[in-house]
Amino acid sequence: MDRLSEDIAAAEDRYARIIESTMEARQRRDSLAGEVMALYSERARLIEEISALRVSALELKFSPPAGPPPVPATLPPAIPPVLRPARTALSSAGALWSARAQSTAKPRNDSFGSGAHITWRQNEDRFRLTPTDDGVLAAVSDGAGASGLFCGAWAETLVGQLPATPLESLKAFNDWLDPFCLEFHTTHARHSKSDAAKHSKFVREGSCATLTVCWLRFSGSRAVLHWLGYGDSPLLVFDRSGGEPELIAGHPGSLGAFDRDPQLLNWKDMPDPGSLKTGSLPLPARATVILASDGIGQFTLLRALAAQRGGNGTLGAEFRRLETNGNGRLGTAVKSHAARAPQSFAAELAALGAALESESAFAALVASRCEEGLLANDDSTLIMIEIGSGC
Secondary structure (H helix, E strand, C coil), X not given: CHHHHHHHHHHHHXXXXXXXXXXXXXXXXXHHHHHHHHHHHHHHHHHHHHHHHHHHHHHHHCCCCCCCCCCCCCCCCCCCCCCCCCCCEEECCCCCEEEEEEEECCCCCCEEEECCEEEECCCCEEEEEEEECCEEEEEEEEXXXXXXXXXXXXXXHHHHCCCCCCCCCHHHHHHHHHHHHXXXXXHHHHHHCCCHHHHHHHHHHCEEECEEEEEEEEECCEEEEEEEEECXXXXXXXXXXXXXXXXXXXXXXXXXXXXXXXXXXXXXXXXXXXXXXXXXXXXXXXEEEEEECHHHXXXXXXXXHHHCCCCCHHHHHHHHHHHHHCCHHHHHHHHHHHHCCCCCHHHHHXXXXXXXXXXXXXXXXXXXXXXXXXXXXXXXXXXXXXXCCCC
C-alpha cells in the first residue's frame, strides 16, 4: 500500500511538472508571437520610410528654384486616364519601313463584383509608335497589375515619357526616369488617400511594369536598331533576306526567362543595373522587328523555333531540351508548339501582320490561338515593324 501511494505521488508530481512546462511553453509562444508581430510592424514602417526618403530625394533633386510661388496646378481627374489614343499604323514616305500595332485584353477576362456592379479587369499593357526625324520610336510596357497599384497608368507614363534618342547607359536611364517618378507618386497618392488600404498598398508596393523600346534610325537606305529592355517583354529581330525569316537577335536572351518572375520598373525603387539590357545592331536590307508583351511575344518566338525545329544557337538548343525534358508551363508550351509546328514561319508572320490591321482582327487571332492552347490567356500587345523591299 505504501508503494502504491508513492507511485501515485510520483505520477502526480510528474503531471504537475508537465502542466508547469506546458504553461511556460505557452508563455514563450505568446512572447514569440508578440515579437513576430512587432517585427512585421517594424518592417512595414521601414518600407514606408524608405519610400518617403526616395520621394524626398527626388523632391530635393528636382525642386524649383527660389522665387515667387507657382500658380497651383489644376488637380488631375479623380480617376487617372488608363489609355490615351495610340498610333496603330505608320510608314515612311519612301517605303523604307512600315509599322503596325494592336493591343487587346485577355480572351477569358476577369471581373469583380456582382449583380449590376460588375467591373471587368482592364488591359494594363501600353504601347507607343511615334515617327522621329530619322526613323521611328516603338515601345511596349506591360503593367504588372498583380503587384502594386496604378500599373496601367505607370506603363503609360513610361512609354509616354520616352525620348526620341536612345537611352544607352544606366546613367542615362536613371536621369530619364527620376524626374517623372516624383510627379507620378504625387499625382496618384491623391487618388488613393481616400482609401487607407489602397494608399498603404500604393506606398508599400508602388507601381510595376516592364519596358521594351526600340529606336529605328535610318541613314540613306541603311537601318540601325537601338534597343532597351527591362523585364520580359520580348524584342525579336528577323532577317527576311532569304526564303524563311531567320531570328538574328532577341530579348530576353533565353526561353527560361519566361518561366521566372521578371524584374519590374517601379517609381519607388532604383532600377537593378543587371536587369537593364541595351544594344544596337545594323539591320539587313529586309527585316522584321517585333516588340510584344510576354504572352504573345513568347508565342511568336516559339512558332519561329518550332518551324525550324529549334534551329541553331543557344535558343534552338534550349528549345530541343525543353521539348524532350521540359516541365511546368514553359515545358508544356514548347511541347505544344513542337507538336503543331508550322510548315512556314513566313506564313505565321504574315498572319500576325494581317491581324494587326484592326483591333477586332487582332482580338480574334489572340482568342483563336489561346483556344488552341498555343497562346497563354493574357493581355496581348504586339508591334511589327517591317523594313525594306516595299515592306
